[in-house]
Amino acid sequence: MATTMEQIVNLSKQRGFVFPGSEIYGGLANTWDYGPLGVELKNNIKKAWWKKFVQQSPYNVGLDAAILMNPKTWEASGHISNFNDPMMDCKECKSRHRADKLLESQLDTDALERPIEALSFAEMEALIREHNIKCPVCGAQNFTPIRQFNLMFKTYQGVTESSSDEIFLRPETAQGIFVNFKNVQRTMRKKVPFGIAQVGKSFRNEITPGNFTFRTREFEQLELEFFCKPGEEEEWFDYWRTFSRNWLLSLNMKEDHVMLRDHEEEELPHYSKGTTDIEYKFPFGWGELSSISSRTDYDLSRHMEVSGEDLQYIDQATNERYIPYVIEPSLGADRVTLAFLIDAFEEERISENETRSVLHFHPAIAPYKAAVLPLSKKLKDEALGIYEQLSEEFMVDYDETGSIGKRYRRQDEIGTPYCITYDFDSKEDGQVTVRHRDTMEQVRLPISEVAGFLKEKIKF
Numbered sequence: 028m029a030t031t032m033e034q035i036v037n038l039s040k041q042r043g044f045v046f047p048g049s050e051i052y053g054g055l056a057n058t059w060d061y062g063p064l065g066v067e068l069k070n071n072i073k074k075a076w077w078k079k080f081v082q083q084s085p086y087n088v089g090l091d092a093a094i095l096m097n098p099k100t101w102e103a104s105g106h107i108s109n110f111n112d113p114m115m116d117c118k119e120c121k122s123r124h125r126a127d128k129l130l131e132s133q134l135d136t137d138a139l140e141r142p143i144e145a146l147s148f149a150e151m152e153a154l155i156r157e158h159n160i161k162c163p164v165c166g167a168q169n170f171t172p173i174r175q176f177n178l179m180f181k182t183y184q185g186v187t188e189s190s191s192d193e194i195f196l197r198p199e200t201a202q203g204i205f206v207n208f209k210n211v212q213r214t215m216r217k218k219v220p221f222g223i224a225q226v227g228k229s230f231r232n233e234i235t236p237g238n239f240t241f242r243t244r245e246f247e248q249l250e251l252e253f254f255c256k257p258g259e260e261e262e263w264f265d266y267w268r269t270f271s272r273n274w275l276l277s278l279n280m281k282e283d284h285v286m287l288r289d290h291e292e293e294e295l296p297h298y299s300k301g302t303t304d305i306e307y308k309f310p311f312g313w314g315e316l317s318s319i320s321s322r323t324d325y326d327l328s329r330h331m332e333v334s335g336e337d338l339q340y341i342d343q344a345t346n347e348r349y350i351p352y353v354i355e356p357s358l359g360a361d362r363v364t365l366a367f368l369i370d371a372f373e374e375e376r377i378s379e380n381e382t383r384s385v386l387h388f389h390p391a392i393a394p395y396k397a398a399v400l401p402l403s404k405k406l407k408d409e410a411l412g413i414y415e416q417l418s419e420e421f422m423v424d425y426d427e428t429g430s431i432g433k434r435y436r437r438q439d440e441i442g443t444p445y446c447i448t449y450d451f452d453s454k455e456d457g458q459v460t461v462r463h464r465d466t467m468e469q470v471r472l473p474i475s476e477v478a479g480f481l482k483e484k485i486k487f
């Protein structure tokens with residue numbers, strides 16, 4: 028049976044993956060808190076990304092830039108002008124709309140004296156009244172006044188709330204990378220092509236958040252800005268597209284749940300030479316997990332223009348001087364965590380009248396790598412000894428309550444790939460039973476070999 032979002036939301040809450048935010052106060056819409064298992068899962072996914080995109084990459088290095096940035100950054104990136112929408116609500120059905128889009132869809136805007144972008148809010152409101160513009164949801168002609176709606180979260184730095192102290196929470200991690208381009212290139216003596224990777228929180232005051240952690244106002248991104256020589260961008264665009272997709276598949280994401288979608292020319296901003304989204308087949312439909320964009324020299328050029336700093340790269344070998352082109356693979360940590368959770372979930376029929384619930388995570392991202400289970404409470408001390416030894420190297424669970432069958436099921440439900448059972452024979456032969464989550468097969472292994480076994484199995 029197909030997995031539903033309701034199943035995933037319930038499972039997340041019941042098993043400690045994701046809780047509704049601020050729950051004891053009745054929650055805060057569309058905020059979610061990662062519980063003990065969720066934080067492990069998400070951290071493991073971020074680590075797996077860092078491993079392939081930074082640690083094992085001959086090209087890339089990492090960065091952790093501040094969330095709060097000089098507001099000029101957002102002027103250069105285009106977020107101040109482009110993230111600004113004139114919003115209004117329908118008074119009847121409370122649906123929210125962009126005033127300029129409503130006018131464009133119901134009016135011959137070419138006939139207007141000036142383009143819509145050049146109109147004041149009062150002028151737009153007058154047009155909406157004169158031309159009986161309707162709410163596309165309920166057909167009413169009764170709107171609130173227009174308000175400026177910027178997707179960026181604004182706050183104030185320091186004690187005064189004047190416009191000169193305005194500051195924004197970053198809507199993407201990318202700009203922290205661009206403003207550090209020279210710092211990184213110089214200190215790390217990097218030669219183009221090279222990339223800078225960053226993982227961190229971003230904030231967008233989304234008009235329509237929803238679908239659990241798919242779209243929230245606070246989220247985490249994994250971004251790489253890869254700098255290459257102009258003319259070589261196509262080759263690198265293909266390289267990072269393939270690399271990004273392979274990364275998902277190497278963590279066992281099902282191939283038929285992943286699709287690459289190239290943007291149409293009309294969807295692209297003027298500076299872009301192409302964007303491919305990697306989409307995942309969520310229970311609510313295909314949705315963007317990641318996007319890989321070929322951004323030309325737009326970002327660095329803009330920062331050069333606005334800051335006055337020379338951000339050109341000098342090729343020491345040829346003395347050539349140029350602004351590198353950028354390929355940007357960008358992935359949402361929360362979206363991809365949700366996708367791995369959905370992808371791993373199975374209600375498996377194991378006999379005529381028995382099912383078990385399993386999360387088939389790749390061992391590298393599973394919250395616990397193993398659970399140590401004494402067959403009887405009388406064996407607690409020896410089992411705890413193994414637990415302590417393993418927990419020096421791995422995230423492991425320990426459970427002594429309930430029948431061994433129930434304990435196996437509990438570990439299946441949270442995706443623990445191996446259960447290690449210490450029984451009465453273990454005292455005699457120094458061996459434990461290792462049970463595999465997916466096959467439910469069991470093997471005997473000397474206690475001294477368990478750590479090495481796990482290390483091998485969780486390799487990524």
Ligand code: ATP
Nearest residue numbers: 233241242243246248315316317318357358359362
């Ligand atoms: P969408 O079209 O879904 O709004 P986007 O095209 O605006 O996404 P990008 O700006 O390309 O997204 O951001 C890169 C990645 O960051 C996305 O692929 C997604 O995984 C993640 N992301 C963006 N917005 C959100 C959000 N509101 N909540 C969770 N993740 C997000």
